[in-house]
Amino acid sequence: MQLGESNILYYGDNLHVLRKDIPDASIDLIYLDPPFNSQRNYNVLFKNESGFDSEAQIMAFEDTWHWSISAEQTYNEIVQNSSFLLSSFMTSLRQSYGTNQMLAYLVMMTARLIELHRVLKPTGSLYLHCDPTASHYLKIILDMIFGAENYRNEIVWKRRQGMHNTSRRFGSVTDTIFFYTKSNKYVFNKQFGEYNPEYIKKFFRFEDDKGVYALADLTNPADRPNLKYEYKGYPSPPKGWAVSRERMEQMDREGRLYFPPDPQGRIRRKRYLDELEGQPIESLWDDIQPISPHSAEKLGYPTQKPLVLLERIIQASSKEGDVILDPFCGCGTAVAAAQKLGRRWIGIDITSLGISLQKYRLQAMFPGIEFNVEGFPKDVDGAKTLLQTDRYQFQWWALSLVRARPMGGEEGKPGKKGRDRGIDGIIHFIEEINGQPKTVIVQVKSGHVKSGDIRDLRGVIEREQAAIGVFLTFEPPTKEMLNEAHKAGVYEARGWSLECPRIQILTIAELLDPKNKRQVIMPPSYRTFQEAPRVMAKPQVVQHALDIA
Numbered sequence: 001m002q003l004g005e006s007n008i009l010y011y012g013d014n015l016h017v018l019r020k021d022i023p024d025a026s027i028d029l030i031y032l033d034p035p036f037n038s039q040r041n042y043n044v045l046f047k048n049e050s051g052f053d054s055e056a057q058i059m060a061f062e063d064t065w066h067w068s069i070s071a072e073q074t075y076n077e078i079v080q081n082s083s084f085l086l087s088s089f090m091t092s093l094r095q096s097y098g099t100n101q102m103l104a105y106l107v108m109m110t111a112r113l114i115e116l117h118r119v120l121k122p123t124g125s126l127y128l129h130c131d132p133t134a135s136h137y138l139k140i141i142l143d144m145i146f147g148a149e150n151y152r153n154e155i156v157w158k159r160r161q162g163m164h165n166t167s168r169r170f171g172s173v174t175d176t177i178f179f180y181t182k183s184n185k186y187v188f189n190k191q192f193g194e195y196n197p198e199y200i201k202k203f204f205r206f207e208d209d210k211g212v213y214a215l216a217d218l219t220n221p222a223d224r225p226n227l228k229y230e231y232k233g234y235p236s237p238p239k240g241w242a243v244s245r246e247r248m249e250q251m252d253r254e255g256r257l258y259f260p261p262d263p264q265g266r267i268r269r270k271r272y273l274d275e276l277e278g279q280p281i282e283s284l285w286d287d288i289q290p291i292s293p294h295s296a297e298k299l300g301y302p303t304q305k306p307l308v309l310l311e312r313i314i315q316a317s318s319k320e321g322d323v324i325l326d327p328f329c330g331c332g333t334a335v336a337a338a339q340k341l342g343r344r345w346i347g348i349d350i351t352s353l354g355i356s357l358q359k360y361r362l363q364a365m366f367p368g369i370e371f372n373v374e375g376f377p378k379d380v381d382g383a384k385t386l387l388q389t390d391r392y393q394f395q396w397w398a399l400s401l402v403r404a405r406p407m408g409g410e411e412g413k414p415g416k417k418g419r420d421r422g423i424d425g426i427i428h429f430i431e432e433i434n435g436q437p438k439t440v441i442v443q444v445k446s447g448h449v450k451s452g453d454i455r456d457l458r459g460v461i462e463r464e465q466a467a468i469g470v471f472l473t474f475e476p477p478t479k480e481m482l483n484e485a486h487k488a489g490v491y492e493a494r495g496w497s498l499e500c501p502r503i504q505i506l507t508i509a510e511l512l513d514p515k516n517k518r519q520v521i522m523p524p525s526y527r528t529f530q531e532a533p534r535v536m537a538k539p540q541v542v543q544h545a546l547d548i549a
Contacts, residue, residue, distance in 0.1 A: 007335070007339070007344055007345045007346070007371040007372070008345075008346050008347070008371065008372045008373075008374055009329075009332075009335070009346075009347045009348075009349075009355055009358055009359065009371060009372070009373045009374070010346065010347065010348040010349075010373075010374045010375050011349065011350075011351075011352055011355045011373065011374070011375035011376050012348065012350065012374075012375040013350055014112060014327040014328065014348040014349075014350065015111055015112055015115065017327075017348050017375075018112070018115040018116070018118075018119060018327065018348075019115060021374070022115075022119045022325070022346070023119065024118055024119060025118075025119070025120070025121045025122065026119055026121065026323065027119045027120050027121060027124055027323050027324075027325045027346075028121055028123070028124050028125075028187070028317075028318050028319075028322035028323050028324065028343075029124060029125050029126075029127075029187075029313075029314065029317050029318040029322060029323075029324050029325070029343075030116050030119075030120060030124070030125070030126040030127070030324075030325045030326075030327070031126075031127045031129070031310065031313055031314075031324065031325075031326050031334045032112075032116070032126075032127070032128055032129065032326060032327050032328050033129040033130075033303065033305060033326075033328055033330065033334075034109060034112075034128075034129075034130070034328045035065075035105075035328070065101050065104040065105040065108060066101060066104055067099040067100065067101070067103065067104045068104070071099075071103075071104045071107050071108070072099075074107050074108065074111050075090065075094070075103075075107045077111070078090055078107065078110055078111060078114075079091060082110075082114065083144065085144050086110070086141070086144040086145065089140065089141070089144060090106075090107070090110065093106065093137075102134065102137075105134060106134065106137055106138075106141065109134075109138060109141065110141050110145075112327065113128075113141060113142065113145050114145055116325075116327065117145050117146060117182070119325070120182045121182065122182050122183045122185060123182070123183070123185055123186050123187055124181070124182045124186065124187075125152075125179065125180065125181045125182070125186050125187065125188075125317040125318075126146070126178075126179075126180045126181070126182075127155075127177050127178070127179055127313050127317070128142065128177065128178045128180075129175060129176075129177045129305070130175065130176050130177075130178070131172075131175050131176065132172070132176065135176045135178075138178065139154075139178060142178055142180055146180040146181070146182070149184075150180050150181045150182065150183065150184070151178075151179075151180055152179040152180060152181055153177075153178075153179040153283050154176060154177075154178060154179075154283065155176070155177040155178075155179060155283050155284075155285060156174050156175075156176060156177075156283060156284050156285065157174060157175045157176075157177060157285045157286075157288065157309065158173055158174050158284075158285065158286040159173065159174060159175050159290050160173040160290060177313075179317075186317070187317055187318060187319060187322075188316060188317060189315060189316055189317075189319075190280060190281075190316075191280075191281040191312055191315060191316050192277040192278030192279060192280055192281060193278055193279045193280075193281050193287050194278055194279065194287070195273075195276075195278060195279050196279070199279075200273065204273050206258075206270075208255070208270075210255065210270075210272060211272050211273065211274050212272070212273045212274075213270040213271055213272045213273065214270075214271045214273070215258055215268040215269070215270065215271070216268060216269045216270075216271045217242070217266075217268065217269075218237075218241055218242050218243065218248075218266065218267055218268060218269050219237040219239065219240075219241065219242060219266065220237065220239045220240045220241060220242045221239070222239060223239045223240065224239060224240035224241075225240065226240070227240035227241045227242070227243070227244065228240040228241070229241070229245055231245070231248055231267065232252075232259070232267075233263055234259070234263060234264075234265070234266070234267050235264065237266065248267075251269065255270075256269060256270045257269065257270065258270055281312070281316075285309075285312075288306055288308055288309050288312070289306065290306065291304055291305075291306055303330060303331075304330070304331050304333060305333050306333075307333055307336060307337055307340075309333075310333050310334050310336075310337035310338075311337045311340070311341060314334075314337055314338055314341050314343060315341065318343055320341070320342040320343065321342065321343065321344065322343050322344070323343070323344045323345065323346065324338040324343045324344070324345045324346070325345070325346045325347075325348075326345070326346070326347050326348070327348045328348070328349070329347035329348060329349050329354070329358060330349065330354055331354065331357050331358060331361060332347060332354075332357065332358030332361050332362065334347070335347040335358065335362070336361060336362060336365055339362065339365070339366055339369065340365075340366075351393065351396070352376070352386075352393045352394075352396045352397040352400065353393075353396045353400075353406060355373065355375075355376065356396065356397070356400035359373065359400075360403070376397060377397065377512070378512065379512060380474070380508055380509050380512065383397075383398075383474070383508050383512070384474070387446050391446065394444075394446065395424060395444045395446075398444045398472050398508065398511075399424060399425040399442060399444060399472075401472075401508075401511040401512075402425075402427065402442060402470060402472070402506070402511070402519065402520050403427065403525060404424075404425030404426060404427045404440075404442040404470075405425055405426045405427070405428075406424070406425050407423045407424060407425055407426060421460070422441075422443065422456065422457070422459075422460040423441050423442075423443070423460065423464070424442055424443050424444045425441075425442035425443075425444070426439060426440065426441065426442065427439075427440035427442065427470075427520070427522070427525050428440070428525060429467075429493075429522055429523040429524060429525050430523070431467075431493060431494075431495055431523070432493075432495025432496055432523070433494055433495035434495075438466075438467040438468075438523075439464065439465075439466040439467060440466065440467060440468040440469070440470060440520065440522055440525075441457070441460055441461055441464060441466045441468070441469045441470070442469075442470045442471075442472065443457055443460075443469070443470070443471050443472065444472045444473075445471065445472065445473045445474075446473075446474060447474075448475065449471075449473050449475050449477070449478075449481065450478070450480070450481070451478065451480035451481050451483070451484050453471065453481070454471065454481050454484035454485055454488075454503060454505070455484055457469045457471055457503060458484070458488050458502075458503060461488075461502070461503070467491045467493075467500075467502075467522075468491050468500055468501075468502060468503075468504065468520070468522055469488075469502065469503045469504070470503075470504050470506065470520050471485075471503065471504070471505045471506070472506055472507075472508065472511070473505065473506075473507055473508070474507065474508050475507070476507055476509075477505045477507075481505060482505070484503070485501065485502075485503040485504070485505055488501070488502035488503040489502050490502055493522070493523045495523070496523040496524075498521075498522075498523060500521045500522050500523075501521060504520060504521060506518050506520070
């Protein structure tokens with residue numbers, strides 16, 4: 001595949017994807033927002049039929065790392081194959097702290113940072129977003145992989161306005177973003193923000209027919225004998241002017257000089273407010289607000305970052321047509337910002353739920369967008385492989401085929417599906433006549449199916465007072481199953497002039513068939529996942545085709 005032809009979402013372990021599919025020196029900018037080892041379980045929230053956050057949640061990923069056989073193998077690989085400094089550092093960490101969760105996290109991150117350094121172009125940059133939990137260790141690891149000479153900034157983003165319940169410590173309101181480059185020949189476009197109103201009020205106190213202006217010094221900080229001259233009776237500053245006589249005369253003709261009433265005073269330069277680019281952005285970012293609970297941008301992903309935060313990073317360290325990589329892409333903010341700004345992109349996520357969220361987000365923001373999804377099953381054999389690998393990832397993927405909201409996992413316990421009460425997924429629609437929300441219950445069956453399963457689904461529908469039940473299965477339905485579904489009758493969506501079978505049986509093969517793809521017969525669904533508002537994207541400039549192995 002060539003990246004020049006399509007943007008790509010990868011479902012899978014980013015370490016495997018990086019090693020298998022991403023060539024050396026092929027990426028212009030990397031942004032990663034990895035789990036912070038803060039021992040929290042993050043859940044995805046969904047909108048209920050009224051548009052408010054639903055109490056039903058499902059665990060998106062467990063932000064805890066444990067020492068395991070895989071961690072031991074990765075540790076040995078790093079120690080044996082890395083530089084002497086990095087190998088020694090990892091060995092020292094193990095000797096000092098033992099094989100605990102922190103070491104497991106740092107081993108996981110080190111292996112991935114080595115690969116990210118490999119795929120980055122010589123002119124490329126990396127931004128690593130983290131919190132103080134492990135940032136001090138990550139900084140040392142980054143120095144060893146990228147070189148301390150390629151460290152550019154520690155950006156501090158003020159992500160909250162205040163913290164409660166912090167009576168015995170200072171409130172934690174910031175994140176850290178480490179900015180590194182592959183070499184000293186990197187892309188950097190200076191960014192500007194709005195001036196503080198108090199700054200404008202204090203300094204831009206003057207006005208003429210060209211507009212509001214502030215006065216700026218024209219004296220030279222260093223002694224420059226060749227710039228010492230009298231101008232219109234005003235004496236030269238002791239060290240000389242900051243500009244030549246010719247430049248001084250030009251500014252005078254343009255009306256850009258201020259002459260004080262006192263002939264012994266200093267000539268000043270006028271800085272017009274409407275001609276300035278703005279306040280240069282520095283390493284403290286306190287002008288980007290976190291996503292509020294009621295923001296149209298909010299998708300229900302607890303670790304979601306504001307789109308404008310990623311836009312600033314992408315604009316600063318890339319050009320249109322460049323390739324942006326997010327190896328922990330979560331709900332897809334980095335790839336959405338890249339698409340909006342006319343960059344190409346690669347996103348990687350280890351959960352099928354995360355990839356589904358990103359697909360729906362991109363399709364909602366950019367109608368008609370085209371991109372590839374790699375790692376998701378494309379046929380029945382691929383679906384069976386996913387099932388054998390991880391039953392719950394398969395279930396989430398199957399539910400995404402009908403845009404159903406996954407249920408279960410609301411207890412937030414590792415590996416727990418939760419008490420789903422016979423409900424694997426939910427779809428909502430609005431009955432147009434009375435405006436009331438209606439529910440479609442979805443069950444996913446990966447093993448042998450029988451008529452009793454349909455009777456059970458019918459019982460769940462009646463118990464939950466749902467309008468429709470959908471049964472997703474690998475196996476084609478038996479005659480007895482079809483008879484049971486027929487006995488359930490139809491749901492009449494009068495507002496839509498539509499008769500919907502009360503129980504609908506769909507096979508994975510039918511849902512994957514590109515020519516005769518079946519869908520649930522029902523009125524238009526209400527938003528299952530919270531959707532981002534549409535935006536206008538810049539046309540993507542394809543500078544060259546990138547071969548993806």
